[in-house]
Amino acid sequence: MMYPPIHLPIVKVTVLEDRALVERHAEVVLSPGAQLVRVEGLSPLAVDRSLQAQLTGGSVAQARLHRAWKQKPREGSPEGKTEPRRRVDTLEAEWKRAQVDVQRLQSRVEVVNAAREDVLRAIAEFAGAGEARPESWHEQLEAVRASTTAAEEALRQARQHAERTRQRLVEAQAALAQGEQPEPLLVTTAELQVEHPTGGSVSLRLTYLVPCAVWRPAYRATLASTGGGESVTLECEAVVWQRTEEEWKDVELLLSTARPTLGAAPPRLVEDWLRLRDKSEQEKHTVDVAVREEVIQKTGEGGAHQTEELPGLDDGGEALTLTARHRVTLPSNGAPHRVPLFAFTAPAVSEFVGHPEHSPLVHRVARFDNRGPAVLLAGPVELVRASGYVGRAQLKFTGVGERLALGFGSEDTLRIVRQADVKYDTQRLTGRRTRTHLVKLFLSHTGERPVRVAIEERMPVSEVEAVEVKLLEEQTRPPPTKVSEEGILRFELAAPPRSQQELTLAYAVASSAKVSGL
Template identity: 25%
Template sequence: MHIISLNAQDFPIHSVTVFTDRAEVSRKFAVNLQPGFNEIQVENVAAAIEQNSIRVDGTGAAIIHEVKFQSKPTKVEEVDTAKVKELTAELKKVEAELQVNDDLKSVYKTRVDALDKAVKNLGTGSKDSDSSKIIGFSEDLENSLEKLFDYHERKALEIKAKIRTLDEKIAELQKEKDRLNQEINQIRFRHHVKNIISIQLENQDENSIDAELNLTYQVYGAYWRPSYDIRVNASGNSSQMKLVYFGNIYQQTGEDWNDVELQLSTATPGVGGDLPQLGTTTVEFYRPPPPPPVVPQAYACDTFFGSAAGGRPMMKRLMKAEANQFGMACEKAASFGAATTVADENVLSTTFTVPTKKTIPSDPSDHKVTITEQTLKVLLNYHCVPKKNTNVFLTALVTNDSDFPLLAGPASVYLNNSMSTNINMKATSCGEKFECPLGVDKTVKVIYKPTHKYQSQVGMISKSATTANEQRIIVKNNKRSEPIVITLHEPIPKSGDEKIKVKLVSPEIKPPVNGQGNGLEDSKAFKLPEVGPKLDDLNNLLWTAQLNANEEKDFLIKWIIEYPNNETLIYSERRECE
């Protein structure tokens, strides 16, 4: 058998598909196949490879018989690639510069210590206490001491300033040294084993032939997340939204993706596609479990029950072993259906193709690429929940009429070229409408008047109490020339007991016409909410009205509750999970 050894790093990556939890890498390389069987060993493949994801195809008159994967421990000299050698050389330079600065700092400290010692020893006598050697005070001595102290002050401050500068430089060099050490250790750790993909091919021709192989495999340590830049130009009925769709790519696979064809996929290869199976759900009357039997202390119960308990884990281990065996068989069987799986992934997910080739290095940073830019028509609507907050929130109603589904992700929103807010976009399919918050509009004022409550009793024999609630809300549109459509959200109590009767007196809710208002409205209809009051699924009043420029309107909301006289009502708000 003819063996050909290749280094994967010598063949650039052709294309990359980034998933939400991994990436699929494709390399292309040409080989010359001798007559008969050939084994191509591709070494130094990415460390975080998914072994079961390896696929090989190609062009040429050859037959692929087997693809194997193996890992071998590497030696230090094998791990030290060109990148490691380059980083090591840079590390030595940093260490040498760091040592020079440490030595210079030591010299400066010695000079300062010498100056301090010279000043400290002034006026001290000799060891034999010879009085003739004691310094006598004179005018010349005073001038000399003054000059000495000035020199000490000037030089000490000058040298200490140099020491502080050196400390800053040493700290920077130490930080750079730590970074280089960390990067070298990461590379060595990723390559502490040598991953080899062996491809066995048969050349049935009598002469050697050239073949081109395409090697595809998945690697961990890579993912992508969407983000958005939303810019809304609010100008009445001609308002528009410019939506920029970004893909934020993170990859630390140990391989740089240089000038590659890039695709971003929403598929999750690690999630199985099998439909969960249901058993039979039965309902029975609850019966408390019988009390445990009282075992006399004289019996060796620990040994008896201990043996039974010991047998159960054995059964679990046998079952687990069988499950693992079947799992391996399933995995092997699935590998032969790779083409079908890819087709299913394309059907069940969305793949975005980045129009230009990109370079994504293997580092801890996020790399942003533009997926698309879309201009969408918007309708502006105002909302207010005055019971909790009298601020009026501007909302853009948008229909995603692009060919790109919008995934859940963060978005920066700009209104008329000014930063407005940051939001989290919800997933939106093509053709589906969504709402985009644009922030608070201070030109629309809402006044929430104090609530008026009335109590009364009715009935002669079976007395019942009645509570009436009146709420007045004033809305003023202070815009000079722009009408608005505003929706007020006000809670209306919902009866939690048949003895509690709630009636909405004002406003009058008209019955739905042509099936509208029953929760079956078209989610793709691009229009503002209809003017007038209605109750939503949570029994909250949504009162929509149109206000012209500089117009003020009053809204009166009144509801009555009737309940038994001997009962006390409590009000609680329950939030429905979305």
Template identity: 25%
Template sequence: MTPTCLKGEPVRRTLLALAIATIPGLGSAAGLASSIGAVTVYQDRAVVTRAASSELAAGEHELVLDKLPASLQENSLQVSARSTGQATLLDVKVRDAYQADTPNDRVKQLEAQLRGLEGRQAALDDEAAVLDNQRELVLMMQRGATEPAKDGARPTLDELKAIQSLSADTLGRTLAGLRRTAEQKADLDREIAAVQSQLGQLQNAQGRRSKTVTVRVSLARAGKLDLNLSYAVAGARWTPAYDARLRLADRGVDLGYFGVIRQNTGEDWNNVKLTLSTARPALGGGAPALQPWIVDVAAPPPPPPAPRPAAAPSAKPQAEAVAERRARYSPSLADAASATPEPAPQDIELSTAQVQNEATSASFQIKNPATLLSDNASQRVAIATARLPATLQYQSTPALRPAVYLTAQASNNTDYPLLPGPLNTFLDDAFVASGTLKAVMPGEKVELAMGADDGISIERQLVNRYTESTGFSGGGKRVTYEYRITVKNNKTTKERVSFKDRLPVSRNEKIVVKLLSPADREIKREDDGRLVWDWELEPGKSRETVLKFSIDHPGDIEVSGL
């Protein structure tokens, strides 16, 4: 790539979009402090932008940005800059680095916390050892008092009482101390386990490995160089989450759109400009190419090999026999050359962070600066809010449950897609239920389940079931069912109620199912025998219907499902 000359005008020009292979050393170089200014998070990665500035003299300089995350994807590296010293970019180099101290501030804090906890644990062990020694000493005193020397005088009763009182008091304090230290050690063990668990999440297989980027520039004259470095890192993702709040007064849904972010990239994002993107760079820039689907006459299987005659025992040395078996069962060089070659590796497509289409993806720039530590903890940020006009409907399936459920049918009137994610629903300020929102593109309908509402009651009652003979000779049978369904609107507003029931479905032409009530004009028929009633009920009014059907079949067959 031809080096780019950087003019003094404040016009940002892209210098390089290339990462170069690892090099063994850098020679003399000037370390350059940098800070993360912006991060764009995707569903499977993040793009981090760092900024650095330096006053440089005329001549050639190597600017080193070290302790970058080991997950930095080298082929995603982008460098841009501006300068007042007429600078020229010479090259950009990337190498792996290993350091004695961990580059992550959060890991440093946890390691220091763990060392402190382990120090407290050692102190408790020492205290427990001293208390245990005191207990043994008291026990030795008691044994010495009750078992005097062979020629010694036995202690008097008052002396025994004094010894017993003293030892009991001392032993009681010692045992209490041992219990206290045991409880403290148990609490400390739990704290140590929690810190070690956090460290285990942060310290992945990369250990203390990091990346170092070296930018070599040449300045025609002294001046200031403002450098921007952007790169993609794995270990970051965001998922959507929603709060849907139905406002009954104005029949609208307040939809809250949130992003739940996790990152374990190896570097903390402190006070950064955060952007969440719905684009999916992992899918690549274009549709994959189809390979030919070959159909041909199958080749006949090769004939089985002829059986080999048993070889006579020979006196060959063992090593020579092993070499002969290897030569017999190993393919020759000619066979290897004639084998089908493996497909040649292809260059991976470079993922971009651009919005693919306004109708299918969007970028959300969070208004306030955000801080996210590299500890894989979830952090929820607000993305957007929207007011969706809703049509309310009450739905029920009384054959399964005598309850009426409120649903709000709304339309996505925003300019961005709603990705699949968990959904919390509220009725005004009351929490109703948790569920999942499916993907909803702009302009598409979305149905929100708002839970059961006792303001509408429904009852389904079996009125009659009887069996009778049919035909001139009574060779047939007919089973008749009759249900009464009653719906009452206990609200002060007119409401729309839709409920479903079902007819038996015959899988045999000798079994005939006939709907006797209601008439077809009063219902809507769906597949698999489902029937739908759609009513509008005035306030305080009730309405009922009768579901009646018959099942005819020959008397000499047994019908299942009745």
């Protein structure tokens, strides 16, 4: 037995990286035994093999999608008229008014001609009776002639206007006939072969995958001053796009980083032959080295954790699922829609930090802990201070409780000028080469208040014994506050109002004679 099509509303949507899992659910009334149930209103983009149906108290023997082309019904209300249709209606009304004007002017011309005939007949009658009135007859003929000329000119212009309006109407009707062809509509229906022993009101659930849906995280960080210091309020939102040809109205929205289509396979094994050979005399006395730039791989503050599998969401290798705060409505228009996820406020410590090797500007950097309920995925973050919007940055992947740093714009009163010089020296007896780097930094402060500034510079780190990198402490003034294992030197300076300071950094790179590549 086949019942009329039923409609199951969308109650839950899980948006993945490049698709969405749609769930429809409702209570339906079934008869006992086997029957065919049709669920209408599905997206034409629904993936056939992903269709699944669940029936409480019964079984679903078969579930498949059926698609059929139907003519889209025309809009009957005046609000639903298209622009070509409104143009045709306007020209039809204008053409009718033009025809009325032509008929009115034709009647006027006939009246003027009749008056002219009356004047000529009166002149003939008076002339036959021996009465001559040449001046009066001249005035009457001139008045009749002027009225006839004006009426005929108005009639001519009215006919031209009517003809132009008719031509425009014909063109508009042709464009309407060509543009408003019957538009086909692809109707998608889920056909379910179900069986229920008792029938009655049962719960029917339908799930399927659809493409053309995507989401990405976005953030908004606000730096504010509190009574005891500073704090950062971080708001996490999901920007969702969907063009699935179905509206998600008042649905429970979940955002997932899972990639169900990313297949996992063991690496392909290939033969790798290792061969031993003796070094040549030149190779025994030569060490090949090279200078390379390497990004410090970590998450959180200053992190550069990135995925190299596919562009898109970076979840750190573990699939995550985030839930929207409330039910949302997302139309199928392909426009971005922002959905709030969570927000938190954490105490922050801010300072002025400069990296003169990259920029002469000094930025205010705030450091705080991730106190949110979930990890922070990589995404853009809008930066806001008490003065308003200050810029946009990129937030790296940060775990729960991990510390992160955000730069909230540059300080106009602080500038750093960097000058670098390199000197080379080679010993004649041993052939040992020494390269001395001398970096001078000039910090200027034009503000009215004293501030503290942290300046970070770097020097290379050696990985081989034949190359030695040494910080020249005698020439480095002031001494660095901290030197990390990666070669990052941090200088902390106090900048008085309207002052200028000079900082000198010196380090030497020494290599033996057998080292090549430097």
